[in-house]
Amino acid sequence: MDRIELGNTGIVVSRLCFGSLTMTPFQANLTIEEGAYLIQYAYSKGINFLDTAEIYDNYQYIRKALEGIDREDYVLATKCYAYTKEMAEKSLNKALKELNTDYIDIFMLHEQESIHTLRGHMEAIEYFLEAKKMGKIRSIGISTHKVEGVLGAISYDEIEIIHPIVNREGIGIQDGSVNDMLIAIKKAYNKGKGIYSMKPLGGGHLISxxxxxxxxxxxxxxxxxIAIGMQSKEEVDCNTSLIETGKISSELKRVLTSRKRNLVVADYCIGCGNCKSICKHNGIDIIDGKAVPNDNCILCSYCARGCPEFCIKIV
Known part of the structure; x- marks a missing residue:
């Protein structure tokens, strides 16, 4: 698989990034051994780049996988919500200890919204800069669901890597269209920022x-x-073929598109009701302050387009 430098960071990654949330109890609920094997299998196919986050609670999977991987050849990206020095230090130490590694390649602030939220996280950023000088972090970045998050990161030289949502329907982009996001990403790219995108299939909604x-x-x-969630060998094979050739075999396509899928609403749903008002099939209700799909749901995924928190997924 082709590799490429992430902007001006000197960090060289595969064109495909292993999105590791899907293997966790939040989604596929693989065992630690199953998850570790899948990461190692992906590495054997050329994927040397993995994305995780403190909130995913899956460091144990990755730690196990690293036992069979060349750490110096492998790139780990993780994220946290820290905004103070103490929170940032705690999150970094947790990652280093639970992953059993001396350094994190990319440490990011999770779900940054704009230049204003970045200003509010400067104490954490300053701590990460000190940790970078000590060799505990190689590069600092942000993840974002917003165009303004990308534009805000451009203003900070300290932010070297940006992890934004990009898919053809703009699913999950909270403050604009996919074209708006692409314009912002291009500006960041031209500034030398490393860009690795998320949700190319819109959280499963574009699987068809x-x-x-x-x-x-x-x-x-x-x-x-491109970071994409993978929870089976078939998905690793599919995504590897897509990144290398743009195509997949008819058999792989049959297996993946025929797999039974469900609409899942994350625990952080705020119960805003946008999904319910969008659904023309009366397939989702608001119960006890949370969206809940019902028997009328046809997995059309239209509801996800109106979710401000990107908490509706097909898995």
């Missing part, structure tokens, strides 16, 4: 147009790597 949706992101020249 698998090749078209993936290739939309694959063909964007200012995205270095």
């Amino acid at each position: 147009q698998l090749e078209e949706a993936f290739n939309f992101v694959r063909n964007i020249p200012y995205i270095h790597s």
Whole structure:
């Protein structure tokens, strides 16, 4: 698999990034051994880049996987919500200890919204800069669901890597269209920022147009790597084939598109009701302050387009 430098960081990654949330109890609920094997299998296929986060609670999977991987060849990205020095130090030490590693390649602030939220996290950023000088972090970045998050990061030289949502329908982008996001990403790319995108299939909602949706992101020249969740060997094989050729075999396509899927609402749903008002099939209700799919749900995924928190997924 081709590798590429993430912006001006000197960090070289595979064009495909292993999104590790899907293996956790929040989604596929793989055992630690199953998850570790899958990470190692992906590495054998050329994927040397993995994305996680403190909130995913899956460091134990990755620690186990690293026992069979060349650590110096492997790139780990994680995220936290720290905004003080104490919180940042705690999150970094937790990652180092639970992953059993001396350094984190990319440490990011999770779900930054704009230049204003970045200002509010400067104490944490300053701590990460000190940790970088000590060799505990190689690069600092942010993840974001907002165009303004990307634009805000451009203003900070300290932020070297940006992890934004990009998919052909703009699912999950909270403050604009996919075109708005692409304009912002291009500006960041031209500033030398490393860009690795997330949600090319819109959290599973674009699985019916698998090749078209993936290739939309694959063909964007200012995205270095694409993070996508993987929870089976078939998904690793599928995504490897897509990143390398833009196509998958008819058998793999049959297996993946025929797999039974469910609409899942994350615990952080705020019960705003946007999904309910969008659904034309009366397939989702608001119960006890949370969206809950019902028997009328046809997995059309239209509801996800109106979710401000990107908490509705098909798994």
